Amino acid sequence: MATIEQTAEVGGPPSQGTPGHDPHATSTGVTNTKLAIWLFLSSDCLFFGAFIASYLLYRGRDVSGPGPRKLFDIPFTSATSFILLMSSLTMVLALAAIQRGDHRRVRIWILATALLGATFIGGQVFEFTEFSREGLHVSTNLFGSSFYLLTGFHGAHVTIGIIWLLSLWGMSTRGRLPTKKAESVELAGLYWHFVDVVWIVIFTVIYLIPQPH
Amino acid sequence: MSEGTLQRVEGDVAVATRGELGHSMESAPGLLPGELRPHPSPFKYVVIAVVLCIVTAIEIGTSYLEGDIPNGLLIFLLLAMALFKFVGVAGWYMHLQTDKPLFRRFFILGCVAAVILYTIVLATLSVFAA
Numbered sequence: 001m002a003t004i005e006q007t008a009e010v011g012g013p014p015s016q017g018t019p020g021h022d023p024h025a026t027s028t029g030v031t032n033t034k035l036a037i038w039l040f041l042s043s044d045c046l047f048f049g050a051f052i053a054s055y056l057l058y059r060g061r062d063v064s065g066p067g068p069r070k071l072f073d074i075p076f077t078s079a080t081s082f083i084l085l086m087s088s089l090t091m092v093l094a095l096a097a098i099q100r101g102d103h104r105r106v107r108i109w110i111l112a113t114a115l116l117g118a119t120f121i122g123g124q125v126f127e128f129t130e131f132s133r134e135g136l137h138v139s140t141n142l143f144g145s146s147f148y149l150l151t152g153f154h155g156a157h158v159t160i161g162i163i164w165l166l167s168l169w170g171m172s173t174r175g176r177l178p179t180k181k182a183e184s185v186e187l188a189g190l191y192w193h194f195v196d197v198v199w200i201v202i203f204t205v206i207y208l209i210p211q212p213h
Numbered sequence: 214m215s216e217g218t219l220q221r222v223e224g225d226v227a228v229a230t231r232g233e234l235g236h237s238m239e240s241a242p243g244l245l246p247g248e249l250r251p252h253p254s255p256f257k258y259v260v261i262a263v264v265l266c267i268v269t270a271i272e273i274g275t276s277y278l279e280g281d282i283p284n285g286l287l288i289f290l291l292l293a294m295a296l297f298k299f300v301g302v303a304g305w306y307m308h309l310q311t312d313k314p315l316f317r318r319f320f321i322l323g324c325v326a327a328v329i330l331y332t333i334v335l336a337t338l339s340v341f342a343a
Contacts, residue, residue: 030247030313038316042323049327057340078273085269089262092306096255186308193306197299204295208276209288 037187041194044157048198051150052205058142060212065141066134068211073127080123081203084158087116088196091165091189098182106185107172113192114165117158124155147206154202157195164188250311261305268294268301 026032094109128148136144168188171177177184253261272294278287304310309317335341 028315030315034247035315035319038319042319045320045323045327046330049331053331053334056335057338059340074273074276078269082266082269085265086262088302088306089258092258093255096252096258099252190307193302197302197307200295200298200302204272204291208272208291210276210279210284 031183033187034183034190037190041190044194044198048150048154048201051146051153052201055146055150055206058146062141062143065144066131066136067141067143068147068206071131071134071136072207073130074207076123076127077203077207080120080127081199083116083123084120084196084199087113087120088193090116091192095182095185095189098177098179098185101179103172103177103179106177107169110165110169110172110185114162114169117162117165117192121155121158121162124151150202150206154195154198157198161188161192161195164191247313247316248308248311249313252308252311253305258306261301265298265301268298272298 026035028035090109090112094106094113097103097105097109128151131144136147138144138148165188168177168185171184272291275287275290275294303320307320309320
């Protein structure tokens, strides 16, 4: 009998997800894609940690330009935070729906998640526009640079998530998202919840924690 | 190698892998690969969302106590509530509670590494100095 290595050289075990084939066993007992997304999210913690640390480093060190005390509209940002939190609920309901084979509900919840995410992005764009009108740009002062970079990258993550969700929605409408591909929805959900979790940290650290005078 | 032989070898490999490594990709019915227990029900997800909303509302209300309570206490309360929400979303919505511990270990590793690394950086640059 050939060894595992020899078999891998010949052609390897059946590929994951191929019709008629079982997903190949891995040494960890979990799928490679799910492990990969968790590793990516783990690295993204360091990515956002860098920007949050930069914001904390430059907090209160501006010598000119408008600051957070003047600009932040906590009620408005609270509303957008609530919208993003609700999008996490709709995302996890989409996963629950595909696991029980309810494809109509899958499409509804995925679309709802994407729309809530788009509403959040709309709120961010409005906020950036208001700040810009008040004289805060990326190059205005340390607050402007660190704030726009951090929230801008978060917004980019949300936008990528929206595109991902809309592509899943399109696949589902074409009947190309069967129940056996539920993991695809789960992976998108993990990314989306991570984006929400990052906003939980950003909202508290940037907006709610008292600013130095 | 003929196709019949190759298929037999593949079958032997799959059996040997499951037997020797003990990690089968065949999960129990209704569970995705990597899940140890079933995910929460939709009703439970809604309950969790309501709890998160309530905590968010309390967090926002607490932020308006600036000046009425010591700054240190205020920051501690806000960070504690943020951590609660973080754990709630990561544990229940990201299914770290019901999935294999491997995922939890990787995610916590990233979070802890980020916190330690950037705390050291900020401390080196005297951000925490009075």
